Amino acid sequence: MKVAVVTGASSGIGQSAAVQIAKRGSGVILTYSSNEQGAKDTVREIEESGGTAAALRLDIGDTAGFPAFREAVAETLHETFRRDSFDHLVNNAGFAGMALIEETTEQEFDKLAAGLFKGPFFLTQTLLPLLADGGAVVNVTSNSTLPQVTVSGYSVYAALKGAMVVLTRYMAKEFSTRGIRVNSVAPGATRTRFADDAFAKNPEIIPDLAKTFALGRVGEPDDIGMVIAMLLSEEGRWITGQDIEVSGGQNL
Template sequence: MSSSLALITGGNRGLGRATALALAADGSDVVLTYRSHVREAETVADEVRAAGRKAAVLRLDTGDADSFAAFEKDLAGVLEQHWDRTTIDHLVNNAGHAVITPLGETSREEVKGLVDVQFTGVYFLTQQLVPRIADGGAIVNLSSLLARVADGPWSAYAALKSAVETLTRYWAIELGPRGIRVNTVAPGPIATDFAGGFLRDNDDAREQVGQGAVLGRLGTPEEIGSVVTAVLSGRFGWVTGQRIEVSGGFRP
């Protein structure tokens, strides 16, 4: 991957940060986006540069599809300035958030916010950027174990992740003639700031949830980042339209 360039949404923390660093270690340059916390994003970019790769940072609200055309123009400027090119090789649709949605207690605004980021944002950002993905490139959409395992009041979030997995299969067909592979990586429980960091900050919750995996523990962001990196690489060159779960064998 010595000459590859990846765009990662939500690359300033958690799984996005881990993916950016894993890609850099594997020889890829990185453009990472953030919605807020610009200092975090710049710190990740500095870590990528410390690994000997180029990095750039752009602001993007993946819940605001009306902003995507302007974002593409910003991206074009960054590509020309820093890489003297017009395309990226890889797109990682990572940005997202989670909201519990118990039936009977959920507002339309909460569901709309999830839809805007988890589905509409993924769909229309990818549509906007597909012309800028080089032939032979790759897309990874982040899903979740919760799309397969029903557990807790996450119904809307999980349903939207299932929808993204369906998009993945259709996009693999549509983009196959250009040699662009499209896959889903579905993490299991990880101790990040997901859902307010309830696993990261609660020892009892980490132990209890980790017991659901046959490996007996939670995963780490670095383990997800390494899998995303591998799926993007030529090592997975004949894999497309697939859901790859990284969950330690959680409820097989």
């Protein structure tokens, strides 16, 4: 059985990706930060469909905890999957922050940088010895990096997601010697807990936002999760170094 590590899978896109990957026959080690119940829900959904999953806590903004996390992954691989390596990594965990450039504090900047770029960079580095040759990595970026999507207040968030797009290309080049493919997926606005659960708290914004999508609605987690699962699967075997927008034609 192949095994995937999916970060930030207690809700939203990460949860969908974990479930979709499991539906394709892979075991899943998923992570959560504060939403332990959500992680348990993800594990239960996978197990109820006949799959195998385990949940581990991870603070993507705390690199000091990464060596211990690697040991926890190695232990879970051995005990749950009888493996000493895993095949797929989905760098999804992160968080949003909004402030105009003139109002952004250094503390806010550093927090976002730690969670959105430094964390995924060093987590991948930390887990690389456990990632099997011929495997695959998917980084979750954002269509906010694209020229046609510019929203005031998201300069730092978008810039750091843009850094992940560049990092994806360099990972694809460097990891290719081991046959590891690396791509990124750039969602548009998606109905998740993003930005402090903005969609649930402000449902009135959805109809007007939907008008910005060529396909006439905002995204759902499965719209993204299925693409992530495809990129990790055999169907994605000849795709690497790409940032793929999955947005239903937002601002097309």
